[in-house]
Amino acid sequence: MWARLSSIQTKRWMKPRMDETGGCVLENGIKSTVALLKKGQPPGNAETLLEISVGINALVDFISDHYFKEYIACGGSKIKFVTGKPGSGKTHLLQMLSAAAGNQGFITVHISAKDVWLHDFKEIYAEVIEQTNLMLCLEQCAAQVAAELGHDYGSIPPGMKFVDYLSSIGELDALTKKEIRNQLRQMFIQNPMIDNNFAIACSLLTGCVLGHPTLENTNITLLHSWLSGSKDVKIPALRNLGMSPSKITKFNARHMLRSLLETLKMGGFPGIIVFIDNMEMLISATSLDNVRYTKLRRDDVYESIRELIDEIDTLKNIMFFFAFNRLLLDDESSGLKSYQALWMRMQNEIVSSRFNKFTDFYDMDKYAESAYDIDVLAEMSERLAGVLNRAGIEAVPVDEDRIEELILNAKYTAVSLPRQIVKATLDNTGSHFDAFDEADLKAVEDLYDRF
Numbered sequence: 001m002w003a004r005l006s007s008i009q010t011k012r013w014m015k016p017r018m019d020e021t022g023g024c025v026l027e028n029g030i031k032s033t034v035a036l037l038k039k040g041q042p043p044g045n046a047e048t049l050l051e052i053s054v055g056i057n058a059l060v061d062f063i064s065d066h067y068f069k070e071y072i073a074c075g076g077s078k079i080k081f082v083t084g085k086p087g088s089g090k091t092h093l094l095q096m097l098s099a100a101a102g103n104q105g106f107i108t109v110h111i112s113a114k115d116v117w118l119h120d121f122k123e124i125y126a127e128v129i130e131q132t133n134l135m136l137c138l139e140q141c142a143a144q145v146a147a148e149l150g151h152d153y154g155s156i157p158p159g160m161k162f163v164d165y166l167s168s169i170g171e172l173d174a175l176t177k178k179e180i181r182n183q184l185r186q187m188f189i190q191n192p193m194i195d196n197n198f199a200i201a202c203s204l205l206t207g208c209v210l211g212h213p214t215l216e217n218t219n220i221t222l223l224h225s226w227l228s229g230s231k232d233v234k235i236p237a238l239r240n241l242g243m244s245p246s247k248i249t250k251f252n253a254r255h256m257l258r259s260l261l262e263t264l265k266m267g268g269f270p271g272i273i274v275f276i277d278n279m280e281m282l283i284s285a286t287s288l289d290n291v292r293y294t295k296l297r298r299d300d301v302y303e304s305i306r307e308l309i310d311e312i313d314t315l316k317n318i319m320f321f322f323a324f325n326r327l328l329l330d331d332e333s334s335g336l337k338s339y340q341a342l343w344m345r346m347q348n349e350i351v352s353s354r355f356n357k358f359t360d361f362y363d364m365d366k367y368a369e370s371a372y373d374i375d376v377l378a379e380m381s382e383r384l385a386g387v388l389n390r391a392g393i394e395a396v397p398v399d400e401d402r403i404e405e406l407i408l409n410a411k412y413t414a415v416s417l418p419r420q421i422v423k424a425t426l427d428n429t430g431s432h433f434d435a436f437d438e439a440d441l442k443a444v445e446d447l448y449d450r451f
Contacts (some may be wrong), residue, residue: 012412038166051387053096054380055371055418056089062357064100067319073270075103077315078167079308081346082323084364087419090323093273093364097321101273104439107132107264109274113281117291119300121308125253126229128274134227136265138202143211144266145183149176161211162406177212191262195252197238197245198259204241215241250304254311262316271317279324302339309345326365368410368417375402380418381425388425395416396428 067078082090098108117123143153146162156165163180166172184206188199201223207213208220215223219241225233229248238245242431248256261272281291282298289378293301308320328335346361355363355370372380381397388395398406402424408411 032368041340050096050099052380052383053092054383055368055376056093056096058371059093059357059362059367061097063097065105066357068101068104068106068270068273072106072273072317072319075316077312077318078360079312079320079322080360080362082321082362082364083326083329084368085326085414085419086417087422088368088416089418090325090364091277092418093362094321094323097273100314105268105270107269107272109272113276113278114291117297118276118279118282119293119297119304120250122229122248122250122253124274124276125248125257125260128257128272129228132260132264132272134202134260134263135205137264137269138206139209140267141187141202141206141263145180145187145206145210148183149179162211163211163354180207180210180212187266188263193262194259195255196257197243198227198263200241200243201262229256243382254308254315257318258315260298261315265317269317271319274318274320275323276321277323279322280328282324282329283328298334299339302336302342306339306342306345309342352418365416372417374400374403374407377407377421379415380421384422384425385428395425397422398428403432 058108067076072078082093084090094110098110101108109128111118111124111127116127124281142162146153146156151162151165153162156162160168163172163177166176184203188194188203188206189196191199204213204215205223206222208215218338219237222233222237223241226245226248227236231247235245246252264272282293282301284292305322312320329337332338336346355367378397378400381403385395385397398421403421406417406420406424410420413420415423
C-alpha cells in the first residue's frame with residue numbers, strides 16, 4: 001500500500017514536466033533551470049535537484065530516520081524552523097524532505113506565504129485538507145468495514161460498490177445494512193479523537209463509497225465544502241444530514257486538523273508533513289506581492305504560531321517546517337523578535353558552536369559552516385557542471401583556489417556559500433544565457449510554482 005500512497009503524494013513533485021511538444025522541460029529548456037539557479041532557487045526538476053544535492057543529504061537522512069520514521073509515524077508531533085541567507089538551501093531542504101516523506105507514505109503539504117494568508121489558521125487547515133486525498137483515506141476505511149464483515153475489498157470488481165457486490169452474491173439484507181452502519185458508527189462517531197460533526201461527515205462519505213447509506217450528489221458536495229472550510233456552505237442544509245455544525249474558523253481549525261489526522265491514521269497514512277516557505281513575506285514592503293501584511297495581521301500570524309507551539313502536543317502524526325530568510329530573524333522591529341510571546345518559545349536556551357540536528361531552529365548558514373568543506377563544495381560544483389555538460393552546455397567546475405576564496409569571504413557577504421558556488425559554476429558557462437530575460441524567468445517561476 002505504501003508504494004501507492006507514496007506515488008500519490010509525490011507525483012506532483014516528482015513527475016517530469018512536459019512541454020507542448022511532449023518533451024521534458026529540463027531537456028528542451030535547460031536555460032530555464034539555469035535561470036532559477038542563478039536566482040538562488042532550486043531547479044524545477046526533482047531528478048536534477050537530487051543529482052546536484054551534496055552535503056545536505058546527511059541532514060535529510062537524519063530528519064527522515066529520527067523524526068519521520070521513529071517519532072511522527074509513532075504518534076509524535078513537532079515544529080521546526082529553518083532560516084538562512086538567500087540561497088542557503090532552505091527551500092532545497094524542504095523539497096528534499098518532501099521527497100523523503102513521500103517515499104515513506106506521508107502526506108506532504110506545501111504552503112507558500114506568497115500565496116496563502118497565514119494570520120488565520122483556518123487558511124492553513126484549508127490548504128492541508130485541499131492537498132490531502134481524503135477520499136482515498138475513506139476508501140481504506142471502507143475496506144476495513146468490508147473486512148469486518150468478512151469480505152476482501154480488493155476482490156470487488158472495479159466500479160462496483162460493496163453493497164452491490166453483496167447483492168450479486170446474495171448476501172445483502174437488512175441485517176447486513178445495519179451492521180455496515182454499526183461499523184461506521186464505531187469507526188468514526190464513537191472515536192473520541194474525532195470531532196462529532198467531522199465524524200458524521202466522514203461516516204456519510206464512507207457510506208457513499210460502500211454504497212450504504214447513500215447520499216445525493218448535492219449533499220456530497222455540501223459535505224466536502226464544509227470539511228474544506230468553505231465560507232459559502234449552508235449550515236441549515238447540514239442539519240438535515242444529522243449534523244449540528246458551525247463554520248470552521250481560526251478558533252476551531254486546529255481541532256478539525258486533529259480530527260483529520262486521526263482519520264488519516266485510520267486510513268493507513270503515517271501522518272502529514274507541512275512545509276510553509278517564504279515567511280519573510282510577513283515583513284515585505286513591496287505592493288507587488290499577492291499578499292501583504294499589516295502590523296495587525298503580522299502579529300496575528302505570530303500569535304497563531306505561538307498557539308500552535310503551545311498546542312502541538314495535542315496533535316498527533318504531524319510535523320511543521322517554517323522556512324524564512326534571515327531578515328525575518330534579524331529585524332527586531334517587525335520580525336519574529338518583535339513578538340515576545342512567540343520569540344520566548346522559539347529562541348534556543350543553549351547555544352553551541354556546532355550544528356545541532358536535534359534543535360528546533362535550523363540555521364542553514366551554520367550548517368554550511370559545519371558540513372560544506374572544500375571537498376563537498378568541489379563535488380557540488382562538479383555535479384552541477386556535469387548536468388549542464390550533458391545538456392550541451394560547456395561548464396567548468398570551480399577550482400579549489402576559488403572555493404577557498406569563497407569560504408573565506410562567506411561570513412562577510414549577504415549571499416550564502418552554496419549559492420556562491422552555484423553562481424560561480426554558472427558563471428563558467430560564459431554568456432550563453434544572457435538573452436534569458438525577466439519575462440522568461442517569470443514564466444518559468446509560474447511553471448514551477450507548484451511542483
